[in-house]
Amino acid sequence: MNLTRAEARERADLITVESYEVSLDLTKGDKVFGTTTAVKFTAIPGSSTFIDAVTETVHSVMLNGLALDPSVVADGVRIQLPELAERNELLVVADAPYMNTGEGLHRFVDPVDNEVYLYTQFEVPDSRRMFAVFEQPDLKASFTFTVTAPSHWNVVSNSPTPARVETIPAVDGGARSVWEFAPTPRLSSYVTALIAGPYQSVSSEVKSSDGRVVPLGIYARKSLMQYLDADNIFDLTRQGFEFFETQFGCPYPFDKYDQLFVPEFNAGAMENAGAVTILEGYIFRGKVTEAQVERRAITVLHELAHMWFGDLVTMRWWNDLWLNESFAEYMSHLAAVENTKFDRAWTTFASVEKSWAYRQDQLPTTHPIFAEINDLQDVEVNFDGITYAKGASVLRQLVAWVGPEQFMAGVREYFRKHAWQNTELSDLMAELETASGRDLDTWGRLWLETAGVNTLKPELEVDGEGAITSFAILQSAVEDRPTIRPHRLAVGFYNLTDAGKLERVHREELDVDGERTEVSGLAGLQQPDLILLNDDDLAYAKVRLDPKSLGTATGHLKDFSESLPRTLVWGSAWDAARDGETPARGYVELVLANIAQESDSSVILVQLRQLATTLNFYVAEAHKEATAISAADRLWELAGAVPPASDAQLQFVKSYALLARSAGQLDTVAGLLDGSVVLDGLTVDQDLRWELLASLVAGGRADQDRIDEELDRDNTSSGQNAAALAKAAIPTPEAKAAAWDSIMVKGELSNALQASAVAGFSRVLDSSLLEPYVEKYFDAVPGIVASRTHALAQQIVVGLYPSQLTTQATVDRTDEFIAALPEESAALRRMMLENRDAVARALRARKADEG
Numbered sequence: 001m002n003l004t005r006a007e008a009r010e011r012a013d014l015i016t017v018e019s020y021e022v023s024l025d026l027t028k029g030d031k032v033f034g035t036t037t038a039v040k041f042t043a044i045p046g047s048s049t050f051i052d053a054v055t056e057t058v059h060s061v062m063l064n065g066l067a068l069d070p071s072v073v074a075d076g077v078r079i080q081l082p083e084l085a086e087r088n089e090l091l092v093v094a095d096a097p098y099m100n101t102g103e104g105l106h107r108f109v110d111p112v113d114n115e116v117y118l119y120t121q122f123e124v125p126d127s128r129r130m131f132a133v134f135e136q137p138d139l140k141a142s143f144t145f146t147v148t149a150p151s152h153w154n155v156v157s158n159s160p161t162p163a164r165v166e167t168i169p170a171v172d173g174g175a176r177s178v179w180e181f182a183p184t185p186r187l188s189s190y191v192t193a194l195i196a197g198p199y200q201s202v203s204s205e206v207k208s209s210d211g212r213v214v215p216l217g218i219y220a221r222k223s224l225m226q227y228l229d230a231d232n233i234f235d236l237t238r239q240g241f242e243f244f245e246t247q248f249g250c251p252y253p254f255d256k257y258d259q260l261f262v263p264e265f266n267a268g269a270m271e272n273a274g275a276v277t278i279l280e281g282y283i284f285r286g287k288v289t290e291a292q293v294e295r296r297a298i299t300v301l302h303e304l305a306h307m308w309f310g311d312l313v314t315m316r317w318w319n320d321l322w323l324n325e326s327f328a329e330y331m332s333h334l335a336a337v338e339n340t341k342f343d344r345a346w347t348t349f350a351s352v353e354k355s356w357a358y359r360q361d362q363l364p365t366t367h368p369i370f371a372e373i374n375d376l377q378d379v380e381v382n383f384d385g386i387t388y389a390k391g392a393s394v395l396r397q398l399v400a401w402v403g404p405e406q407f408m409a410g411v412r413e414y415f416r417k418h419a420w421q422n423t424e425l426s427d428l429m430a431e432l433e434t435a436s437g438r439d440l441d442t443w444g445r446l447w448l449e450t451a452g453v454n455t456l457k458p459e460l461e462v463d464g465e466g467a468i469t470s471f472a473i474l475q476s477a478v479e480d481r482p483t484i485r486p487h488r489l490a491v492g493f494y495n496l497t498d499a500g501k502l503e504r505v506h507r508e509e510l511d512v513d514g515e516r517t518e519v520s521g522l523a524g525l526q527q528p529d530l531i532l533l534n535d536d537d538l539a540y541a542k543v544r545l546d547p548k549s550l551g552t553a554t555g556h557l558k559d560f561s562e563s564l565p566r567t568l569v570w571g572s573a574w575d576a577a578r579d580g581e582t583p584a585r586g587y588v589e590l591v592l593a594n595i596a597q598e599s600d601s602s603v604i605l606v607q608l609r610q611l612a613t614t615l616n617f618y619v620a621e622a623h624k625e626a627t628a629i630s631a632a633d634r635l636w637e638l639a640g641a642v643p644p645a646s647d648a649q650l651q652f653v654k655s656y657a658l659l660a661r662s663a664g665q666l667d668t669v670a671g672l673l674d675g676s677v678v679l680d681g682l683t684v685d686q687d688l689r690w691e692l693l694a695s696l697v698a699g700g701r702a703d704q705d706r707i708d709e710e711l712d713r714d715n716t717s718s719g720q721n722a723a724a725l726a727k728a729a730i731p732t733p734e735a736k737a738a739a740w741d742s743i744m745v746k747g748e749l750s751n752a753l754q755a756s757a758v759a760g761f762s763r764v765l766d767s768s769l770l771e772p773y774v775e776k777y778f779d780a781v782p783g784i785v786a787s788r789t790h791a792l793a794q795q796i797v798v799g800l801y802p803s804q805l806t807t808q809a810t811v812d813r814t815d816e817f818i819a820a821l822p823e824e825s826a827a828l829r830r831m832m833l834e835n836r837d838a839v840a841r842a843l844r845a846r847k848a849d850e851g
Contacts, residue, residue, distance in 0.1 A: 001077055003052070003125065004375040005317055008136040011049050015084075015134065017041040017141040019183065022131040026118065026149040026196060027170040032056050032095040033105065034148075037132040039092075041141075043084035050078045052128035052135040054104070055094040062091040079132060092132040100750040101789045102266035104129025105194065108750075110263070111715055112223040117197035119262040119277055121270055124318065124379045127189040137188040138316045138422040144183045149196050151175035156195040156219065158184045158273045160256050184273065185253070186420050188314045193272035195260045198222055202230040206238045210251040214241075217258040223716065224261070224283050233259065236297050236340060240304040243339040244331070249412035253312045253419070259300070263717055264752040266791050268299045271306030271328070278303070285718065286685030290601035290647045294342050301332035301340075308415060316422040319373040321382060323425055326369075326391030329353065330399075333392075347563040348602040349396075350537045353389040355571060355606060358542060359578075360385025361453045363837050365830045366481075369394060370425060370448040380790045381827045386451075393540040394447050400488040400538040401443060402436035410435035443486060452481025456512070456534065457544035458491075462527045471522040473512050473533060475541075487512040491519065492535030492565060493528035494552075502552070502560045507535060529556075532565055542575050543568065554590065558597035567603050574610055577618060578841065580848040584618035588631055596638045601647045608655040615659065617806055617838075618845035625661075632659040636668065644681020653682060657695040661765050666699045686714050690722035698729045698763050721756040724749075728760030736761065736769055743796065744780050751791055758799035767804045774802045774810070778817050785828050797828065801835040806842045814839070 018040040025034030039051070054077055058070040064085055073080040079092060098107035098118075104126045108117045120130060128135045145157050148167065152175070155161060164177035184192070199219040206214050216237060218230050237257065245251055254274035261280040269278040282296040305328040315324055333353075336345035360366060369391050373379055399407045410431035418427060425448070433440050459472045473491075475484055493506035505528060508521050530552040533543040545553060553569045560566035577587035591611045598604050615628045639652035653672070660669050671677025672684060673692040684692070693710055696702040704727065711723045728739035739761045743754060764770060777800055785793045802810055814836040821829050 001054075001125075002375050002377055003135065005319075005373060008138070008317065011134065012136065012138050014047050014049050015041050015043045015139070017134055017139045019142045019144065020131065020133065020189075021144045021146070023146045024130070024148065024194070026147065026153075027174070027176050028095070030098070030107065030116075032097050035092075035094050035096050035131050037090075037092045037094075039088075039090040039132065039134075041088050041090070041134075042086060043088055045084065045086045047084050048080070048082045049084065050080050051090065051092070051132050052077070052125075053079050053092060053094060053132040054096065054126075054129045056097045057095045059093040059095070060091070061093075064088055064090075077128075090132070094132070096129060096131075099129065099789075100264075101792050102264055102751040103789055103791055106262075106264060108263045108717075110221055110223055111717060111720060115198050115222065117199065117221055117263060119195045119260065119265075120193050120272075121266065121277065122190045122192065122272075123270060124190065125376045127192060130194065133189045135189060137190060137314050137318070140186040140188055140314065140420070140422065142183045142186055143189075143192050145179075145181045145192075145194065147179045147181075147194065147196065148176055149179070151177040153177075153197050154199045154201065154219070155179045156193075156199070156217075156258055156260060156275055157181050158187065158192055158254070158275050160215070187273055187311065188422075191271060191273045191311050191314075193270075193275040193277065195219070195262065195275065195277065199260065200225045202228065202234075204230075204234045206241050206257075208241065208251045209245040212251070214252055214254075215256040217256070219258065219260040220280065220283055221261075221263065224280060224285075227283050227285050228261075229284070233296075233300060236300045237304065239339045240301045240335055243335040244305060244308060247331075247408055247411070248308050248415055250308060250312075250415045250419070253307060257304075257307075259303075264750055266751055268295075269303045271303045271310050273307065273311040276303040286687050287650060287683055289605060289651055291348075291605040294336075294345070294348060294602060297340060297342050298332050298336060298345065298348070301335045302328045305331040305335070312420065313415060313418045314422050316424050317373065318376075318379040318382075319371060320423075320425055321373070321379060322369050322371065322387040322391040323428070325383075325388050326395045329388055329392035330395045344563055344600055346537060347567050347600050349392075350564060350567045350571065351600070351603045351606045354393055354537070354540070355574065355610075356385040357389035357393050357540070358453055358571075358575065361390055361451065362478075363834050365833050365837075366451045368449050368451050377790075377827050381794075381830050390540065397447070397488060397538060397540055398432070398440075398443070401486075402432055402438050402440075406436035407432060446483060446485045450481070450483040450485075452477055452483060453540065453542055454483075454485055454487075455542045455544060456487070456489075456539075458531055458533060458546050458549075459516075460522075460527070460531070460546065466527050468522055468525050468527055471519045473517045473519060475512065475515050475517070484513075484515055487534075487539040487541060489533065489539040489541075490535040491522065492532040493525070494530040494532060494560075494565065495528045496552070496556065496559070500556075500559055502530060502556055502565075504535070504562075504565070509538075512539075532568060534568065535565060537564060537568060543572055544576075545569070545572060557590065558594040563600040563603065566598070567600070570603065570607060577614060578845065580841075580844040582848070583851065584614050584620070584845050584849040585623060585627055587614055588619065588627060592631060592634045592638075596642055596648065598648070601651070604648060604651050608651060612655065612658060616804070617842040618849065620846045620849040623849065628659060629662050629665070632656055632661065632665050635659065636665070639679060639682075644679075645683075646681070649679070649681060650688075653679065654688070654691055657691050660695050661699060666696060666701050669695045669699075670701060687718065687722075690714070690719070690726070694722070694726045694729055694760070694763070697726045698731060698765060700731050700765075702726075704730065704735075717752075721752055724753045724756040725760035725763075728757045729763040731764060731766065731769060733769065733772075736773070740773060740776070743800070744776075744784070747788065747792075751795070754792060755795050755799070758795055762799060762804065764804065770802055770804055773800070774805065774813065777802060778813065781817075781828065781832075782821075782825070785825070790827075794831065797831045798835065801832075803835065803839055803842075806839055806846070808843065810839050811836055811843070 021038040023036040058074040061068040159181040204216040265279040333345045336342040490509045530549040576582040635656040642648045
């Protein structure tokens with residue numbers, strides 16, 4: 001199933017692909033579908049190559065009119081193509097399996113009405129699961145899809161949906177129709193798409209900058225349409241069109257733009273050209289946090305940005321995946337701030353994206369942003385915090401380095417020169433150098449070709465009157481990642497006002513380079529109450545506070561007038577606790593003392609997640625139980641103290657349910673669920689009911705009968721996933737054994753149900769329940785990686801790792817396992833190293849918290 005870069009480069013040197021004509025029959029039952037692919041391509045005469053095709057059965061292979069024996073040339077993954085002519089026509093007739101893993105052509109049955117829904121997910125290497133294809137991004141071609149499906153279905157692809165034509169009934173007598181789509185422009189195969197089933201839709205339109213009226217569509221399953229907030233999504237889409245067309249100097253490149261909410265999706269969304277698929281969890285069945293609404297908006301804008309950067313212009317090979325994703329991530333936040341109501345998106349970026357990047361960049365498996373991708377297995381484990389979050393953070397730093405106007409001027413020229421082509425990083429950098437006049441060679445080498453995060457801290461001297469006599473910024477790096485980098489950043493001075501607010505009184509923007517940078521412009525100014533390095537969050541670096549600033553931040557974190565500087569201080573405190581520099585219980589206290597005054601929903605969400613991590617892993621064992629109970633009690637107090645029906649109230653209740661463990665706390669959770677406890681303003685909708693029930697199950701207060709009762713009330717896809725989690729969380733040896741057998745032995749769960757079961761298995765108040773599975777885990781993991789698809793294997797390797805047994809014995813057993821891995825197990829080795837690092841870090845943090 002692998003493809004090396006060397007193989008891809010050799011194949012690209014041999015052939016050029018003109019077109020694919022793909023005919024699909026989706027009426028052959030619930031296991032396989034018919035797939036016929038006709039490919040036209042040129043080649044070096046006499047050469048040989050292969051085409052990718054993951055199949056159940058290959059019925060025939062015709063190359064230039066000559067029949068090839070499928071038993072000889074096809075192995076279920078590749079089809080060998082010998083003795084090519086200058087111009088070639090290939091015809092492959094096969095059956096391919098439907099998937100339930102969120103990869104290839106995924107098949108889902110809605111439990112509400114038993115209707116079948118299909119969608120594709122092809123990135124990275126899975127268009128080959130639907131049709132025969134030269135599966136690499138630099139072999140672009142035109143694609144023509146013809147689909148036979150039940151007549152009551154809707155069928156969507158990259159080209160506008162044609163009128164369906166009735167054809168002969170299926171074997172079971174069901175009505176069938178054929179949809180013949182027009183050819184696409186030249187695309188990489190991983191951004192082609194097919195979505196089919198009785199999806200319902202809402203339509204609108206947007207006027208493009210070139211005067212065209214572009215049709216807009218939003219699709220979802222019938223059972224979810226009642227919850228679809230189409231107007232909000234259409235408004236965001238129009239705002240994105242306006243912003244991106246202006247910034248890029250290029251009209252939207254496709255004929256229509258559909259957004260399709262699909263079930264059991266592994267990612268947030270996928271940038272299929274003109275047919276974006278989106279996680280249907282972004283259709284909200286009840287009240288959700290403002291953070292979730294904002295995340296949906298960022299996702300919508302991210303995928304729209306990809307229509308230009310990724311689809312119109314596409315990376316040559318997967319080593320530039322980071323640029324593809326980082327650009328879309330940066331532009332989505334920029335668009336949100338400048339052209340939508342989500343004007344605090346940079347605060348969210350600092351809180352969510354950058355914290356992910358800093359965490360990933362301190363792992364032993366961190367890698368340069370520009371990573372060497374030798375094969376497809378390298379790509380699959382590189383959808384990480386470096387590729388997305390650090391890349392976007394460094395891109396933001398690049399914008400500050402060259403200037404915003406110069407950056408966009410370079411981007412516009414890049415699109416003008418390379419439309420419908422494949423490019424490399426150097427193509428974009430050349431345009432940015434021309435537009436800005438800056439030499440980016442050194443910048444690129446230090447930022448893109450080295451790994452690790454720097455730490456910045458201030459060094460200042462003050463005279464007897466409180467005036468600064470000298471100020472310098474010190475830059476350091478960890479021993480095994482010693483690179484010192486140039487930064488464009490701001491230094492902010494903050495003072496407490498008479499009203500008790502922390503407000504900025506001075507800002508100094510400068511270039512920082514080397515281990516020590518003197519900031520002469522600050523000499524002579526009065527030392528403020530708080531000095532914040534990297535104010536406005538332009539740079540990618542961890543920051544530390546001087547002693548006076550730390551005291552001010554600890555006492556007045558809630559008093560910042562603006563959300564972004566407060567978020568940067570939150571981040572600094574989290575870094576220090578996570579690094580074992582400050583006691584974990586100090587961070588717990590900081591969160592609980594300030595979280596109720598936090599105004600940004602995404603920041604509350606992140607801080608509560610980090611609070612849970614700290615309580616579970618970083619607080620010293622001797623204090624863990626008491627600290628967790630106290631923290632949950634205070635969250636319940638906060639839920640009653642904040643405004644009724646507020647975003648903060650909902651988040652505090654959810655966090656309380658997650659942490660509840662004492663008898664009194666579980667009594668309160670039970671009361672919320674049965675209605676005997678009422679919190680003013682709180683609506684206990686169906687999704688919150690499931691969270692409360694999961695809390696009771698994990699606490700030993702509810703059993704399988706109670707889960708079944710709730711599922712009868714909510715027998716939907718969401719309900720089934722929640723029930724799977726709750727079932728696996730039942731705190732008995734028998735329930736854990738049954739969950740283990742379902743996940744690890746039978747292996748029949750879909751991607752979504754498996755993810756829920758994995759989460760439930762690991763949700764325990766008594767970690768001794770997991771002890772019998774430590775050796776079973778290490779024994780089973782190699783076979784899981786060998787036999788399951790990457791998405792399912794990664795869920796298991798990461799999700800069932802015994803991290804809750806936070807002991808040196810877990811670290812030692814992991815070291816033994818890693819040492820015994822064969823060289824070809826690079827992906828598994830990486831996941832296990834990251835698992836190990838989490839436990840080793842927790843042990844260091846616990847030691848720092850022992851005092």
